[in-house]
Amino acid sequence: MPLIQVDLKRSVFKDKGKEISSAIHNSLVAGLGMDTTDLFQVFRPHDEGEIIFSPTYGNRDRHDLIIIRITMVNMFSLEQKKKTYKELTKRLVDIGIRRDDILVCVVENSTENWSLGEREV
Template sequence: MPLIQVHLDRALHDRSHAEIGDAIHDAQIEALGIPADDRFQIFSPHDSGELKFDPGYNGVDRRDLLVIRVIAVHMYPVAVKQAFFRAVVDRLEPLGIRREDVLISLTENGFEDWYAGKN
């Protein structure tokens, strides 16, 4: 049950949050193998100036910033996580979101760190 948090510009949120949510969820199904009904997403739209970033950090031509935080149980090998990252940016590109403008962080913890409505 990955928990997804998305930080993005308010205008992008208003225009495309449903499609962005679908893109991320579809990437999870494909790359992480989650069930289709395992969807937990929190969108946090930000006003102009609230998302701070260096436009050239690490040699990337960054123009905007869309941050995706993923919290998941530790169970995915590195290759699977990398496939997930690629699947996300591949699905966001047709929405006009440049892969250079996406930052994804996947943090893992144990099964004992979760409660999802029942034990």
């Protein structure tokens, strides 16, 4: 049950929020083999100047950085993660997001750190 948090410019969210959501979700389904009903996303649109980043770090040309944080249980292989990153980048580029504007961060923990109400995941 990955929890997705997306920080992006408000204008990008207004223009492409639903498409970004779908691209992320479908990438997790394809890359991690996640159940299609496993959908937990939080979008945090920001005004100009609220996302601060280096436009050139790593020899990139960033304009409208989209930060995608995926918090998930440590149970997926490196190959599954790499497939997910590749799927995610392709799907975002296909909807008009620039490759250099994509930043993904995976945070992993154990099942004991998750609860759905009183039930463990």
